[in-house]
Amino acid sequence: MERRATIKDVAEAAGVGVATVSRVLSGGSASPQTRERVLAVAAQLDYRPSALGRNLRQRRTGGMGLLVPDLTDTFYAQLAEGVLACARSAGEPVVLGSTAGDPEQEAELIGMLLEQSVDRLIAVPSGEEDTWAPAIRAGMTVVFADRLPARPSPEEEDPAAATVSDLMLLDGIAAPPPAPLPAPGRSSEPPSLPSVLADDRAGIRTAVRYLRGLGHKRIAFLGGPGHDRRVSAFREAVGSPVDEELVVFGTGSRDSAYAAASGLFQSRPDLSAVVAGGNVLGEAAVLAARELDLRVPRDVSLVMYDDVPWAELCSPPLTVIAQPGRDMGYRAAELVLRSAGRRARSIVLPTELIVRGSCGPRR
Amino acid sequence: MERRATIKDVAEAAGVGVATVSRVLSGGSASPQTRERVLAVAAQLDYRPSALGRNLRQRRTGGMGLLVPDLTDTFYAQLAEGVLACARSAGEPVVLGSTAGDPEQEAELIGMLLEQSVDRLIAVPSGEEDTWAPAIRAGMTVVFADRLPARPSPEEEDPAAATVSDLMLLDGIAAPPPAPLPAPGRSSEPPSLPSVLADDRAGIRTAVRYLRGLGHKRIAFLGGPGHDRRVSAFREAVGSPVDEELVVFGTGSRDSAYAAASGLFQSRPDLSAVVAGGNVLGEAAVLAARELDLRVPRDVSLVMYDDVPWAELCSPPLTVIAQPGRDMGYRAAELVLRSAGRRARSIVLPTELIVRGSCGPRR
DNA sequence: CCCGAAACGGACATCGGTGTCAAGGGTTAC
DNA sequence: GTAACCCTTGACACCGATGTCCGTTTCGGG
Numbered sequence: 001m002e003r004r005a006t007i008k009d010v011a012e013a014a015g016v017g018v019a020t021v022s023r024v025l026s027g028g029s030a031s032p033q034t035r036e037r038v039l040a041v042a043a044q045l046d047y048r049p050s051a052l053g054r055n056l057r058q059r060r061t062g063g064m065g066l067l068v069p070d071l072t073d074t075f076y077a078q079l080a081e082g083v084l085a086c087a088r089s090a091g092e093p094v095v096l097g098s099t100a101g102d103p104e105q106e107a108e109l110i111g112m113l114l115e116q117s118v119d120r121l122i123a124v125p126s127g128e129e130d131t132w133a134p135a136i137r138a139g140m141t142v143v144f145a146d147r148l149p150a151r152p153s154p155e156e157e158d159p160a161a162a163t164v165s166d167l168m169l170l171d172g173i174a175a176p177p178p179a180p181l182p183a184p185g186r187s188s189e190p191p192s193l194p195s196v197l198a199d200d201r202a203g204i205r206t207a208v209r210y211l212r213g214l215g216h217k218r219i220a221f222l223g224g225p226g227h228d229r230r231v232s233a234f235r236e237a238v239g240s241p242v243d244e245e246l247v248v249f250g251t252g253s254r255d256s257a258y259a260a261a262s263g264l265f266q267s268r269p270d271l272s273a274v275v276a277g278g279n280v281l282g283e284a285a286v287l288a289a290r291e292l293d294l295r296v297p298r299d300v301s302l303v304m305y306d307d308v309p310w311a312e313l314c315s316p317p318l319t320v321i322a323q324p325g326r327d328m329g330y331r332a333a334e335l336v337l338r339s340a341g342r343r344a345r346s347i348v349l350p351t352e353l354i355v356r357g358s359c360g361p362r363r
Numbered sequence: 364m365e366r367r368a369t370i371k372d373v374a375e376a377a378g379v380g381v382a383t384v385s386r387v388l389s390g391g392s393a394s395p396q397t398r399e400r401v402l403a404v405a406a407q408l409d410y411r412p413s414a415l416g417r418n419l420r421q422r423r424t425g426g427m428g429l430l431v432p433d434l435t436d437t438f439y440a441q442l443a444e445g446v447l448a449c450a451r452s453a454g455e456p457v458v459l460g461s462t463a464g465d466p467e468q469e470a471e472l473i474g475m476l477l478e479q480s481v482d483r484l485i486a487v488p489s490g491e492e493d494t495w496a497p498a499i500r501a502g503m504t505v506v507f508a509d510r511l512p513a514r515p516s517p518e519e520e521d522p523a524a525a526t527v528s529d530l531m532l533l534d535g536i537a538a539p540p541p542a543p544l545p546a547p548g549r550s551s552e553p554p555s556l557p558s559v560l561a562d563d564r565a566g567i568r569t570a571v572r573y574l575r576g577l578g579h580k581r582i583a584f585l586g587g588p589g590h591d592r593r594v595s596a597f598r599e600a601v602g603s604p605v606d607e608e609l610v611v612f613g614t615g616s617r618d619s620a621y622a623a624a625s626g627l628f629q630s631r632p633d634l635s636a637v638v639a640g641g642n643v644l645g646e647a648a649v650l651a652a653r654e655l656d657l658r659v660p661r662d663v664s665l666v667m668y669d670d671v672p673w674a675e676l677c678s679p680p681l682t683v684i685a686q687p688g689r690d691m692g693y694r695a696a697e698l699v700l701r702s703a704g705r706r707a708r709s710i711v712l713p714t715e716l717i718v719r720g721s722c723g724p725r726r
Numbered sequence: 727c728c729c730g731a732a733a734c735g736g737a738c739a740t741c742g743g744t745g746t747c748a749a750g751g752g753t754t755a756c
Numbered sequence: 757g758t759a760a761c762c763c764t765t766g767a768c769a770c771c772g773a774t775g776t777c778c779g780t781t782t783c784g785g786g
Contacts, residue, residue, distance in 0.1 A: 416742030
């Protein structure tokens with residue numbers, strides 16, 4: 001319960017001024033004997049500089065914030081572990097928040113971080129870009145991981161082409177002729193926000209091709225919030241006449257994922273393969289299939305996005321699109337720490353199709 | 364990028380002193396018109412008090428620290444979600460650290476938290492009690508979750524009886540006659556540290572009885588670090604002549620868990636049931652069994668500690684001892700927030716045996 | 727031997743809040 | 757009419773660091 005020693009205590013005990021102590025401890029210049037004496041006294045008093053004083057003086061908190069939708073989603077847990085590993089090796093604290101995929105909670109947490117003067121943030125965003133405007137405006141260095149914030153639904157300009165989101169634009173179906181103008185705008189804009197993403201497009205494409213190679217024609221996509229890039233890649237990969245009934249979404253909870261999967265299987269018994277856009281959705285697909293007495297891979301083939309430890313536990317073990325969750329977190333933390341002040345770069349990491357036993361030839 | 368408004372800005376704009384602004388915003392007394400004016404100005408300037416200034420003045424950081432061994436262990440993720448939920452509703456930040464079960468990293472993280480003046484901490488401890496002494500001495504309010512720090516191996520007093528750890532003492536085999544003195548000391552000591560624990564003893568006992576009821580005689584325990592209470596409960600439940608070869612440990616990593624499980628199955632093909640002390644160990648047991656062509660539950664029955672979403676995905680779905688991870692985290696956070704200053708209480712939450720399909724009659 | 731430059735180190739302001747204290751104004755009681 | 761009291765309010769010190777500014781010392785060169 002004893003009071004911690006302050007820089008003043010050290011200064012007095014060493015018979016020097018506080019400024020000298022500060023200089024010595026932060027690597028400034030000082031004569032060898034002074035330095036030595038100060039260090040000795042500091043060690044003897046077990047002095048540790050208070051982050052509070054320093055932070056106030058420098059008007060910023062060290063460390064970084066981390067916002068994820070849900071830690072019980074193993075992928076986000078892996079991501080978080082990566083961030084923590086990097087932060088630990090840098091000796092920096094990490095302030096964690098879980099948003100449950102709710103933009104409102106996300107906004108609250110951003111507010112909390114601003115209040116704490118946390119000026120570096122790694123986030124798996126749930127809200128749209130305007131949720132993030134306050135953070136950016138306040139000068140936070142934000143690195144997005146796993147996905148980017150969605151663009152808000154526009155209010156003016158060609159409402160027909162931009163109704164849903166840019167999904168439709170990237171789709172290449174809804175608006176093929178009127179695309180030339182918006183397209184360059186869109187594609188020149190992505191320079192955009194610093195991020196660490198997996199190469200979703202390639203991952204999905206590989207999976208779809210793999211299923212195609214097994215003879216599957218009716219392939220479904222089971223998506224969740226934030227899977228925009230994956231869906232659009234899926235649409236692109238399956239080609240023009242996308243059967244919209246085969247593209248369904250859950251809201252992020254396990255229950256809704258199960259409902260979506262179960263609904264899909266029941267409404268379209270003719271489908272022969274499913275691509276699950278995330279591990280929670282994959283889990284739901286396995287459960288729903290079992291409940292409906294569909295055997296994997298005999299009755300339905302399944303590819304799941306995310307490699308998680310339990311994918312191997314299933315019978316049969318699940319074929320997955322692995323993305324390097326831990327690496328993504330580590331790299332994001334590096335980015336946010338490195339880019340002291342200015343805008344960070346973006347990184348795309350490769351995915352890998354890991355073939356196990358959940359896909360078979362078309363029945 | 365604009366500078367945030369400070370309390371001084373608000374004071375000037377409202378034509379009052381800073382003290383008045385502080386009073387108004389922290390619920391102190393002020394005349395209605397003053398209050399109104401200050402609030403209006405604050406809202407208009409979008410003023411948010413800086414946690415930095417406040418923390419420095421009050422010599423403490425708000426919020427709490429959270430230390431867990433590994434977030435990719437779903438149980439700890441659930442625990443963390445509980446803590447985050449409570450903290451979020453209180454508007455408090457959570458500083459997270461992952462220790463990888465390594466006392467050294469744990470000690471480092473404790474140091475980091477002390478530096479940050481975080482004075483409330485929830486921890487799943489890996490180190491022994493002396494790892495925690497600095498934190499306690501510094502006046503931190505610490506609530507342990509899931510387990511308590513192990514007592515350091517004593518250096519004096521009857522070295523024979525206390526060689527390994529208190530495991531051996533509780534064992535009741537290594538030192539049956541010289542036990543009377545240490546025993547009351549042990550059992551009167553637990554008033555000890557504030558904590559939120561699951562009723563491991565009851566959980567394990569129930570599981571062992573259940574397996575016994577199915578006819579199993581050779582039941583093994585697959586443990587990990589921190590499973591002391593579970594092991595001792597296991598020993599107690601199986602009764603006196605404990606077959607020590609049937610009690611094996613991993614070090615916490617997935618690899619070592621797998622090695623332990625595989626070694627167990629290979630060295631003792633006569634065992635007919637396994638109790639896995641945690642979900643990582645359960646996972647390892649399933650994989651090892653499959654690798655050795657042991658079918659569950661025909662060749663070997665399995666009960667796993669921790670209910671995790673993927674337990675239902677296995678074939679057959681795993682029978683588990685469920686402990687309320689999320690609740691434990693939430694309750695721990697409540698405890699640590701409530702007990703502003705003084706010592707917190709302890710809580711024990713019930714476990715539940717959830718019978719699914721991984722246990723069958725003795726082969 | 728003296729002068730200038732460079733190295734060193736201490737006093738002090740500062741960051742953004744909170745708590746203390748005393749002054750001032752208004753009301754009530756005697 | 758005056759004393760006693762309460763309520764409101766602002767000035768100011770303080771928390772523990774950092775950085776600026778300036779005085780002092782030391783050393784080398786002329």
